[in-house]
Amino acid sequence: MHVELKNINKHFGKVHANKNINLTIPSGSIQGILGENGAGKSTLMKVLSGFIQADPGSEILLDGKPVKMNSPADAIQYGIGMLHQDPLDFPPMKVLDNFLLGIPGSFFPNRKEATQDFILLTQEYGFLLDPENYVDALTVGERQQLEIMRLIFLGVRLFILDEPTTGISASQKEKLFSTLKKFPEQAMTVIFVSHKLEDVESLCDRVAVLRAGELVGEVNPPYQTKKFVEMMFGKEVTLGDKQPTKIGDTVLAMNNVALEDARLKIKDINFEIHAGEVVGLAGMEGSGQDLFMRACAGLVRPVGGKIQLKGQDLSGKSYHTYKHAGVSFLPAARLEEALVPGLTLTDHFILAEQPKGIFIDKPAGEKLAEERIKSFNIRGTPLSNVESLSGGNQQRAELALLQDPLDLILLEHPTRGLDIESVIYIWNKLKERCKQNTSIIFISSDLEEILQYSDRVLVFFNGKISNPLDANKTNVKELGQLIGGKGWADEEGSHA
């Protein structure tokens, strides 16, 4: 299938997620789409798969004919199928039912016939899936294979794969790639969306790079990693002067810590952070940095090893114990996890003081709120409900809620979606904390932010953790490669 995208624009409110994108994908090719988080890849793919509609004036042409798709079901009719990063399937149901669901046919599906079809198809592609198994017993890779089978059976001729190599094993990835490489022979087209340079390089015939909603360029083989990194993250900027940090005593120490969640396992973490130090965690979302941070906060219980705070053993203790011991965690989902919609700024400041006694001293609370609002430059009044504040002001409010003194502040995406003025302001506030011997660990997908404000950097990739890198000695290019899974040969194990 020959695909042409013409002048694709998409606004979400004020956010311009896709800016005038023009892209032609010849029939029978494997097209790579590369870009960092928030570059507009997902939006573009959702438009192409009918999940959302682009702004008026945008055009999609399939084999030369303009088409209009109002739903994913329409897209399937046109032969476009998408494999979502989090598989959109039904875990408590059987493989066969998942396969059947959405496939048109007789009122009573013939399960025997469907089983045969399914087995034939899996044999043709060399997959091993038991139709009677339940989906929640499958690995992510197997669920992906099931979706591929389903889409092929539906007659899909344009496959869109969104970050398909996240969370699957090496052998499953190999299998996936060999399957995809066979598709062009059958005039099927593949769009492969990824941030993993190596995957894109080994699979794709051509690669388009998106940055900040724009198509920055297309690259043909032979690929140069350096070029990709430059296109994805922009030109390297000269950094402002950094003041050398005085490194103090060890604050948090991890000894042979092992972490696990449904997707990832991280083994043998050995890591120390010192008073006044800032450590940035880099990596694509879901590479393990969030798990690492939540373990530091006491929200995730390590399955092995020891976590100590200033020499006190906290392994296996609750989040509240960590909090009382001087660790504060600011989650990225502000209105979901950090703030309470429906309560005012004053309410939040009162709550954060960990008050003793019975009656609220309202005048004192409002005075406190006014002070904090002023010193943190929050645009709002003591009686503003937090959900009425803008994102930047919510973030400032989160910072203003932090106790004093603290040993360790953990921040998830502290400046995501904020204007530059807020970013500088927030980091000034944080750096003041560092001078008072508070250490900071933060996650960011903005490499410049990481280089600018960290003393050391840890890079995460698929549950692996790099050695701590001196932020003064590394650069966007090195980080970009590590994030994309390159240059890890000497990084085996995760002795951070």
Place this chain on the structure above:
Amino acid sequence: MTQETLLIGLAGVLAAAAPIVFAVLGETLSERAGVINLSMNGTILLSAMGGFAVAYNTDSLVLGFLAGMLIGALVALIVAFASITLNQSQVAVGFVLALTCRDLSYFLGSPYMNVPGPRLASMPIPILSDIPILGTLLFRQDAITYISFLAIILCWVWIYRTRPGLMLQGIGEKPAAAFIRGANVNLMRYVYTVIGGALIGLAGPAFSLGVRAGWMGTISGLDGFGWIALSITIFGGWNPARAAFGAYLFGLLQWLGLVLQPVLTQVPSQVLQVAPFPLMILTLLLVNIGNAEWVERTLAAMPERTRKFFAKLLRAMRASPPASLGVPFERD
């Protein structure tokens, strides 16, 4: 007790449970699509009264049952509209309707209090009713009981064996995934809530024109069955067959209460009649406990073999609701 009286007693249990069967089937369909219809207790009363009034005035049992279904469907439509279109809490709207419909039934039903009216006669099926044991048990019932048997089978087949039923499972489980497979999620939620409501509405006349013929207002003893049916729906794990089993189990317990009365003279009969209610809580606890967080934590700390044993045990008892139950769906 002779075998014959035992069989007749059990056949009576099947008939007496028919209204609850309809109610749990209706609620199961509605919740499968993701909508909790908490109005059930009021709906049953209002449709019992309405069905009886219509049958009394038209002298047509069929019209009485249809009126009950219509009432149930309309009440369900309000729940669907308020929750799907207006984004209000399903629990709040359902609860208010449960009370309002109950009072409305008492208010509008007062002219029909204790009025003798039409009722279903038993309708033995020729040949089949002569089968030993099964004949007495299953085939000497009234029409609505036969329909209740059919409804169980139909609902089960619909959900587990037909293509639209497969999609229904999908809608309740993960609406976004059903959507990319071509489902119009909110429309289907409307449809199943209304159909489920019609089935719940059938429960009313099944009482007032069948097993508890007539309308007796507050002393009908119907108040409360809707809440019981809600618990049985959970016990049934959103599977029509298991839900119907729950309804029969409940009926059996009530019947045992009556049968055992002469034996257990020291226990007041009124107490035996309500004995199944505490048992319902216990079953709810067994069904739900696997969902509690501390259980998972305790299990994780157990040695491998013990853990596997308990995990298996819990999984067999456990009923997990459709993952999107009560969660509104909006595409992006």
Place this chain on the structure above:
Amino acid sequence: MLKSRWSGLFFQLIALVLSLTVVSLILLSIGASPLNAFSNMLTGSVGSTRKIAEVLVSFVPLLLVTAGLLITFSAGLWNIGVEGQIVLGAIASVWVFRIFIDSTLPPSLIIFLSFLGGMFGGALWAALTGLLKTFGGVNEIFGGLGLNFVANALTLYLIFGAWKREGVASMSGTEPLPDSFSLDQLGELRISPTALIVAILAIVFVYFVLNGTYFGLKLKAVGKNFRAAYLLGIPTWQYSMYSFLICGALAGIAGAVQVAAVYHRLIPSISSGYGYLGLMVAMLINYQAIWAIPVAFFFAALNIGSIQLPIVMQLDSSLSGVLQGILVLFVLLVEGFRQKFIKRSSQT
């Protein structure tokens, strides 16, 4: 414009008008005059001092229950089990009376103890719902409903079993308690000033807890965002349990009032549906304690005003329930419309 406080009031007025219209239509459909019915309900509730006293008798337990429910609603909990909590309060208070039936202690002390017993009984029953939710994974709605049935079963067991009247056990309840165990009355009127004061104190207490204490603020945080409350350092499930205990205690007092001031014995369905009615009041006042007194009084007036409908107009007294229910329903629906308009106008 739509977001302002006045528009909220305006929309509530629309809801009131709509619900009166619908109830009028229902009345017309059965050939009754709506005006006649409404005026009968008005005179039947506030037409004389005696009637107002009757309304207050109904107002006291309703206000107590509403006060308790405001606490659980603030914690984000649907305490539908409040009916059973009233019943257990009544049972516990009767139990206390039975223990002290031959005692020489001053009756007022015994009545005080019976109130404490009622609080304890209600709180215990609420704690069961809370435990089922926290440790059994049973949603509080279903746990609460089940426990309501158990509470009723327990009442029946006591009336027909353990506490049955000599000779004739019947649905009329247990043996009446001695007159000395009755709460004070205001002259000839049935209303007990003590009960009224307790109820008013309860709602004032709840108002201050919710609006002036750290406890109330934390409770609201838990109710509005469980996850964020936990991350802010609030022990979340413990706060859920506290809210159940407080609500149960207040519902238990309502049960004790039903015994000491109204029925003077244990009867079946002694809760008189005040639990469910309290849920409706709480929904109608949008969980704002300050409105609880007028709205609870209004609902109580509807209940009492409808009592004479069967005699005067041959209408069933459940009309009050219909009116209350339809009113709350329309308030919910109209609020849904308002939010939809706000959303739409903010998008364009």
